[in-house]
Amino acid sequence: MRPSGRTPDQMRTIQITRNFTKHAEGSVLICFGDTKVICTASVEERVPPFLKGSGKGWVTAEYGMLPRSTDSRMGREASRGKQGGRTLEIQRLIGRSLRAVTDLTALGERTITLDCDVIQADGGTRTASISGAYVALCDAITNLTQSGRLKKDPIHGQLASVSVGIYQGTPVLDLDYAEDSQAETDMNVVMNDAGAFIEVQGTAEGHAFHMQELNDMLALADKGIREIMSVQQSALNP
Amino acid sequence: MRPSGRTPDQMRTIQITRNFTKHAEGSVLICFGDTKVICTASVEERVPPFLKGSGKGWVTAEYGMLPRSTDSRMGREASRGKQGGRTLEIQRLIGRSLRAVTDLTALGERTITLDCDVIQADGGTRTASISGAYVALCDAITNLTQSGRLKKDPIHGQLASVSVGIYQGTPVLDLDYAEDSQAETDMNVVMNDAGAFIEVQGTAEGHAFHMQELNDMLALADKGIREIMSVQQSALNP
């Protein structure tokens, strides 16, 4: 049995609140159960050096956790003077995923930065970040089109992400912290609305996993991602 | 006239939400109008090296702003690799203020860290941080006394903070960003419930201020701080 009492294929409650803060072009609070992440999208009319003069834009992400978003206090990365490997890995994943559904040429020479800041963590912060950042990105794009700065929508697909894993021998969907810390296998999946994969990252924690287990986990991920996409749609088109 | 339409001695609406996140021993969301800060208090059973074996505890603070808490995106300090001078100045102020109402010997050899993270900024983030951190600190102390780890309450005074300044020639209370960025003088005041000063930090931005102006500003601060203390009390004793 799962610690939360959920069935193996049951997601936590997903909630998406748009316009959570007032300054950003897109600002979303996304909750996967007790995991809560603020995702903001910021538009800046400049691009990194390697894109200057290319006519293309850039979508990138930064990720952080408030020091006491977790059970015991983590040192603040700003105070330690550098971002850890896990942080860099996650923000690279978020940026790469969002670029996979964005036509950078259609975006033009501007940068959209997605800041994903975890205010409360209970497992799945990176998948919540990706799923929430997608909504914030859509809002920022709408802001650009409504203000006349963009003519064509550069987003060419919907995107969401969920974790799956093997907990006590059973494939389960959307692991919370109690499961995540005990899981034998942990996998993060990013998919688009055509049901195709954008990222698949599976790690054997306790023992190696077999082809059949991989397929079972991917099937669960597919189900979960469809549910998250439905919540994203309801939030974007209330 | 003030941009917000407030009278010179009128505070913004103050709201304090306790138990805002679930992991910390104290977790408070404090709003001074559109300025919103998450203040958490974390208890750790260890002290900095200079206090080891002294029998005394420590109260300290860290401060941060989410990159898009402001009108235009600020670079993330964790990514830049260091905290700026303003950040260090503010977190030193918060820690010093809270230590002024805490009996560190009564606290015993443990550390309470107050993390003040601004999720939306509209002026007065440091005074909101101090006022919210006080409530989070009280909750952490209650947690320690209720769990039997502390016998005596080490907090020996209530504490709040507000900004005052001179805007278009007039002393005003609790400046928002529109006023703060135009003020001729900016002053942050921390007081205790006996009406005495813990910190007074006044800076002439446009022109130097005179004794009478100083006295007028301090009288406004006294009024504002009494109002904040009343909201703190309502939150702590609902």
Added chain:
Amino acid sequence: MRPSGRTPDQMRTIQITRNFTKHAEGSVLICFGDTKVICTASVEERVPPFLKGSGKGWVTAEYGMLPRSTDSRMGREASRGKQGGRTLEIQRLIGRSLRAVTDLTALGERTITLDCDVIQADGGTRTASISGAYVALCDAITNLTQSGRLKKDPIHGQLASVSVGIYQGTPVLDLDYAEDSQAETDMNVVMNDAGAFIEVQGTAEGHAFHMQELNDMLALADKGIREIMSVQQSALNP
């Protein structure tokens, strides 16, 4: 057609040279075609703080590229003052993979560090690193058992890694740089000798990939990893 003229399921020539340098407990030069990585294993009789007194050991990795291992010179990370996100991501992957086949309790309170330094890069440096580091780890363990410091071999499985991807619409095995920089999908797979997965990391670069493509790539990876394991065995038991 592949730029190298290889068939889709054809590996590059794999070469493993043991005892490449003289100081390390394990020292291997591994070549996947023109990709050349020095993998050394260093034994130290201490563990990270979180394992002190636990009776368990640790296996970790560090990764680096010589500045001119690549076509145009990269800045030296030691000179820039920090390791980039890609470096941290890769060294976390290498360490995690090797721990998956090591019984840390049987290792005892000592640390084995695998340093993987790329002297010439032509795609697949991380998979070559993992495959070579496994051999260096085996040599370090043999060193420990032969010197009587270890009684039981803590390695409980063989491990190798290869990249697969989709190049011009076709799933291909062991991508070189010419393919890697153009691939629509790039996937790194780590497997053990039981044919089970330790890591699966697939990224859609150009377009999202479907379940069938995933399965085709994993079948190629399985074939390639068996071939690498055969070369590892020949190197270890000449």
Added chain:
Amino acid sequence: MRPSGRTPDQMRTIQITRNFTKHAEGSVLICFGDTKVICTASVEERVPPFLKGSGKGWVTAEYGMLPRSTDSRMGREASRGKQGGRTLEIQRLIGRSLRAVTDLTALGERTITLDCDVIQADGGTRTASISGAYVALCDAITNLTQSGRLKKDPIHGQLASVSVGIYQGTPVLDLDYAEDSQAETDMNVVMNDAGAFIEVQGTAEGHAFHMQELNDMLALADKGIREIMSVQQSALNP
């Protein structure tokens, strides 16, 4: 009684030596008793990015202490790799104070940097720094006007700074280290020659201070600052 035998309203001996070193446009050694600070003013014909093209100049400051300026050796900030919070706070204060008496538009697009380096510390290093930096700034301006690079003097007021505090229940002027380390309240005051405040920074160390104590301290500061200004005038117009 004060450890030094001074009366409560008695300053230490103030000495100002101009042209202390030979390269800088302004170079001053200022002594407040045993506190000795070298203040140099350096003119550079460029401004920070945020002022480029604005027609305005900039006045800024950096502060440092030689490692053995204090009773026990402090680690060198250059060696530790960053400036501490106290250093950043002090150099921000010095720069802000000097800008308060400088017409940046009249200065034109150039930067004057005041370096304040403490070679011997005995309390009051920041107030000595501000008071000495003012003289160095005047010399740098004179250098600019005499060389024809500036037509109009951009300095529109005289400025000095002193510390006041409450020591053993009595308000005292210009605290030395023996008093500073025991003071119940510590306050740094910066004033101009019109007797108006530029900065007021008061901190309760032992117990909170009342309005009357604040007023007593500010009266002492006013007296002390007039005396420092007299020494500044004698130095500038010998």
Added chain:
Amino acid sequence: MRPSGRTPDQMRTIQITRNFTKHAEGSVLICFGDTKVICTASVEERVPPFLKGSGKGWVTAEYGMLPRSTDSRMGREASRGKQGGRTLEIQRLIGRSLRAVTDLTALGERTITLDCDVIQADGGTRTASISGAYVALCDAITNLTQSGRLKKDPIHGQLASVSVGIYQGTPVLDLDYAEDSQAETDMNVVMNDAGAFIEVQGTAEGHAFHMQELNDMLALADKGIREIMSVQQSALNP
């Protein structure tokens, strides 16, 4: 007797392998006995800021040691976040030496960076680096002249380097690690093919050395450097 059995004026075997890696304009593996260094020369069509518009080029060097090039593992400088003093000292020496035989005006506004990476250390890594970097520099220049980017050879002298020292009272040539760690005096000498000195750096480790000892050591260095130059010539003109 020397630990290696060599006579006092006997060099270790010197081997130089050109084209050791494939990407660099010059790539050399140089071995002084068991000391092995990869020296690559990278040409970039830009110069440091202080040379922009000067018409002159730049030759510079970076030095590193693989973590397990030594008997016990050294921390990786990229991971520690800075290059140590010894590293900076050595790379400054290498760059300075090579600039002494290069006409920077004839080179034109481009930079050649010599990366010297020690893969196995047994004493004399800096002298091997200089001697190998010279060959890599020649190859990079040949690459520039053959491709028509340079008309005139900017190298105006041959250069090599060797260490000498006093070991157990006797001046010896080309110290290996066993000698180096016990030597009373250690001296690194860089000379050109006219027999003149480019660098002389002698350090008394155990006791100070006298004029006669200095002269004996320099005579040994002269002999050794002629031998290295002969190997360089054989490598460059096979």
Added chain:
Amino acid sequence: MRPSGRTPDQMRTIQITRNFTKHAEGSVLICFGDTKVICTASVEERVPPFLKGSGKGWVTAEYGMLPRSTDSRMGREASRGKQGGRTLEIQRLIGRSLRAVTDLTALGERTITLDCDVIQADGGTRTASISGAYVALCDAITNLTQSGRLKKDPIHGQLASVSVGIYQGTPVLDLDYAEDSQAETDMNVVMNDAGAFIEVQGTAEGHAFHMQELNDMLALADKGIREIMSVQQSALNP
């Protein structure tokens, strides 16, 4: 002719002021003409980790330049976040030189740190630093013996340092900045009172130097160092 009008073998005026600042166990201001360096010696009753339990002490040095000790302002190393290569090279040289005349076993498990801070630079800052640090070290040792913490004087030789070089074809002694910046060869020499060498560091700037030139420079250095030692003796035994 030398820019200063000195003869080739003429030193600048050397002045040594002991007890320059009040806190350090040794504090010296040394002037080589316009080059002025504060050298302090600090005693700490602890040793670096590699000497713990060895019974041996340590002598080390740190070097810095005030930002405006030079003709144009240099960035402050504390602000840039790291010490440059030149700084590290010089402080390694100072520490190594002083250890050459100190019996570390006789010193016992304590550290003496020599801080050499240049307040005005005009060439020869490293040689002035070494020569002044020697006197500060003697004072710190006297402090230890007079307070009964040391029984035996661990200093077993006198030490001084001077620069020599070739300026416009002529060997000259004690170069000032005007010469140093134009010299064809620059050499720093550290000798003891037995006339033996502790460090010899010669660098060809313009053209390589020959054996005869080396000998001429070393003879000049010997003369200059004897003169500095005489000034050291007068300062120590007034």
